[in-house]
Structure formats: structure tokens, C-alpha cells
Amino acid sequence: MKQYFHSVTLDKEKCKGCTNCIKRCPTEAIRVRDGKAKIIKERCIDCGECIRVCPYHAKKAITDSFDKIFEYKYKVALVAPSFYAQFKDKPDVNVILTAICKVGFDYVFEVASSAELVTEVTKNFIQKNNLPKPVISSACPAVVRLIQVRFPNLIANLVPLLAPIELGARLAKERAVSKTGLSPEEIGVFFITPCAAKATYIHEPLGIEKSLVDGCISIKDLYLRILPVMKQIKKPKMLATASTDGIFWAKSGGESFGLSNENNIAVDGIWNVIKVLEEVENQTVEDIDFLEAAACVGGCVGGPLTVTNCFVAKSRINHVLENTKLSPSLYTYSSDLDEAVRWEKTIDFEPIMKLDSDMAVAMQKLEQLEKINDNLPKLDCGSCGAPSCRALAEDIVRGFAKESDCIFRLREKVKKLSVEKGDAQ
Amino acid sequence: MSNRLLLHYNIDSADLHAAGEVSSTVKKILKQLGVAPEIVRRVAISMYEAEINSIIHAGGGFVDVEITTQKIFVRFTDNGPGIEDISLAMQEGYSTASQQVREMGFGAGMGIPNMKRYSDDLKISSAVGEGTVVEITVFINN
């Protein structure tokens, strides 16, 4: 199997081994071993929680360096709508987009535009197909990964449609090819990303073999580059076309806003998402038609690579277009999109928690695990480097840790040894 | 080493905040054992309903789980008020839940019918004033 790419990685130099992150990881993917944090790759869903919590900024998201765009003859920026919420004083979106062109891009595509189209397709899809309720949005890759590793029964509830980022990449590339006559390889499509999950997505796309996005630049990075440039723009190019329906996708509740179902709920923050998915799995919320779930508090405006506080940004999203004159969109919905944005391959369950592929052996290991766990102090103190006593017991059974990693067990052992020694004297 | 895994859990009295904890724990264990998702789902739904019932109707109790490579067997025991007419309680829509409980979103009378639907075998025995035992079996067909 090829190595799964993760955007979220550890900067070993900066990590102090403090254990702040281990409990905040929703999939128990982090351990501190030999004084440094370690991410168990198979378990990480790139939600970015550890990036937010690390006091030493030792967890980072790998995005591309800005220079990478210059490897292409024609450079396209796919701008996530959350980008607009980074700026104070409701700037004209045309100014933002013009500034992006000024710092090196040849063309900008608003992901809000493709989001509008995805909304239309989603409406039709839900109407025509009988998906289990509630239908779950597949727009946040961290949530889809979470479902893939932890809620396999809910894979069937996911909307099997391309996310706006991918449809945007397709439309933008097609347009750039026809505009310039260049070959698709000479055109670089870069997503301006609010998060690590989307950065991972372009390497490990969902529902398709290969993403058409060629790289990603973090919102932070581009923000700093265009801020001074924006001030100098007196006469912006008229580039803004996306309406609020698409722009609202940036905040929690925005995607369902465009769908006209009766019972939609929007859940944000990975821990809240987990709680609700547990309920969906228990079938206690079947009265809900559509579940929008975002790993970040506030939705994408709360992404770990954004600049502005998510609550401020969420409110700004409501006012993005106040000083913007929109031009007519080049991209309109047509029914052939319905087929075009369908996932081409299924998403498979990844049983990362399995102790052994032979159930009888797994049962023996589990019995051992429970026994070890019974002997641990149940303080979940984290000193051993595992998020809970039970997680340590699991690590021991898997052969990655030993009982004396628990400082309480170690102390007992030392005491016992010294008593024995004392007796001997 | 036996080929049988036995687990035991207490369901704390009328604490609705803890509702679902046991079924959630067992769900996690079944996933660690590599039990197929569909089987896990059926066990989890049945257990969740039984767990809620023992909290809202009987003030808590305890759970015994027996896992083999062939099946998952779960027994809920409580010392609650018992069920007077079990066949009535099995009917969809039958509920004696109080107004207060209904306001919390329970009391549709769908719990036991769901247990029946998602398990391969469901046995309920009960004596008024003594308590209720609910036994759920789900087979693992490899």
C-alpha cells in the first residue's frame, strides 16, 4: 500500500513532549514517546485540532510554498469563500480578487461559484435517490475521513458528490485551457486553503482517483501577500460573480441554507460532530433530512490556517457582498452536471481500530487489554504519553508500550523492588 | 484462553446524561474485534434502546455481554417496576413514558420494536415489582 499523505505533521524541533495534544485528538492518533509527539498516520483525519492546541506551534499543516505556482505557465487561484471573511471593513470582493492576480495568479476562480452548482446538484440528488436519513454532507474532508475510520455504517449516508473545490478545479482548468490554448499540464490550479484537511484532500481525494487541484496555498500566506497590494488598487477588475448562496458555504449552516429541505441541522466542531454521528448511528435522529457537518468551529471560517477569529469571520460572511458589484456568472447549472459530479468510486471503511484480523486472536488481545486496564489507575493523566489509561492498555497489547510506561505502575514496581532489597539486608 | 469474552457494566440510576455510554463502549470494543460494521450497528441500536429503557423505566441496572466468534449476546437486568403485559410492550407505539420523559424526546414506543427488528433473537422476561431481564442476540455470520 502506498503511504497516505497527511498535511498535519510534527515539527520535532519545536515539540517539547508536553502531552497537551494527546487528549484533544478525536481519533486518539497522537502519542508522546521518548519526549516527542508522534502521529499514528492511519488514524489521523487531518482535523487540525492538534495544530490549534499546541502551545509551541510544533504541529503544522504542510501546504505548498508560494513559489510553486511559478512552475506553471498559467496560474489559477481557486479561492475558498472563507478567504473573504479574513478582511476588515467589508472590502469589495473585486479588490480582493484583483489583488490575487497582482501577486502572481493569472486567473481567479471563486469556489463559491462551484458551491452554488453543487447545491443545485445536491438538491436534485437527494430528491431522486433514497439515501438513509439524515443525508450527510461530504464537503468537509476531515468529517468524511472520520466517518471512514469511525462510523463505517454512515458511509451510505454521505452525499456521493464532488465537493465545490473539485468541481471548481475542473471548471477553472477547462476554462483556462480554452482561453489560453495551453495544455492542462501547463496550467496550475491552486486552492487557497483554510485547512489541513483540504491540503490532504488534493493528495488523497475522495470519491475520485485523482484531484485536478495541483497545489494549495494557505489562507494565511496569501492574506499577508495581498493585504498591502489591496490598498493600491483603485480600479479593480470586475471579477466577482459568486452570490451569497455560494459564499455562505464558508460558515456552518451555509450549505444547508441553499438546500430547501425542511429539517436540516448544521453541526460544527469535530467533537460535536462525533456526538451527533453517534446519535445518527443509534438511529435516534432519523427525523432530520440533512446533516451538515464541519470539523471546525464556525465552519470553514474556523479553519486552522485562517487569520481571523472564527466568530468574527462568521459574522463577516454575512456582509461580504455589501460593497461589491457582482458581474454575471460564467458558470450556470445544467442537468448534465448531475452526472458529472457524481463520485466515481466508493469510499471504503478503514478498520483502524481492529486489534487483529483474526477475531479469535482479537478477542484474546481484548481480554488482555481489559486486564491490563483494570490494573491501571484510571486517572487518564497522560504522563505515559497515551490519551487515556485504556489507550495505554491498548498500546501495550499492540506491542507499542509497556506497563512501566505508567508512572504509577513504575513507582509501585520500584517500591516493591526496594522493599525486597530492604528485606534481604 | 477461552473463546468467549465476558464483559460487565453497570447502568447508573436515572442519569440520562450517561445514557448510551454502555452501548457506545461495547460498540468500540466490537470495532476493536473487527466485527463487521453492519453487525456492530445492529448490536449498538438494540443495546442503546435497552439501555435507555433501563434508565427511564427502571432506574438503572446492569449489563452482561458475551462475545464469541459466532454471536454477541447481551443481557440487561434491572430491579425496576417490571412490565405488566410484555406482548403489549412489544407493540409499536405502546409507551407508559411520563410527560417529562416524552419532553426529552423518548416515549414513542419504538424501543422494543427496534430491538426486535435489529436483533436475531429478543427475549424479555419480567415480573411486576421485581424487575425486567432483556436478552438480545445478534449472530455473526462470517
Ligand SMILES: Nc1ncnc2c1ncn2[C@@H]1O[C@H](COP(=O)(O)OP(=O)(O)OP(=O)(O)O)[C@@H](O)[C@H]1O
Ligand atoms: N426495563 C423496563 N422496565 C420497566 N418497563 C419497561 C422496561 N422497558 C420497557 N418497559 C415498558 O415497555 C414500554 C415500551 O418500551 P419501548 O422501549 O418500546 O418504548 P418507550 O421506551 O416507551 O419509548 P421509546 O423507546 O420509543 O423512547 C415502555 O413504555 C415501558 O412501559
Ligand code: SF4
Ligand atoms: S490532525 Fe486531528 S486527527 Fe490528526 S493528529 Fe491532529 S488532532 Fe489527531
Ligand code: SF4
Ligand atoms: S470545516 Fe472546512 S476548514 Fe475545517 S477541516 Fe473541514 S473543510 Fe477544512
Ligand SMILES: [Mg+2]
Ligand atoms: Mg424505550
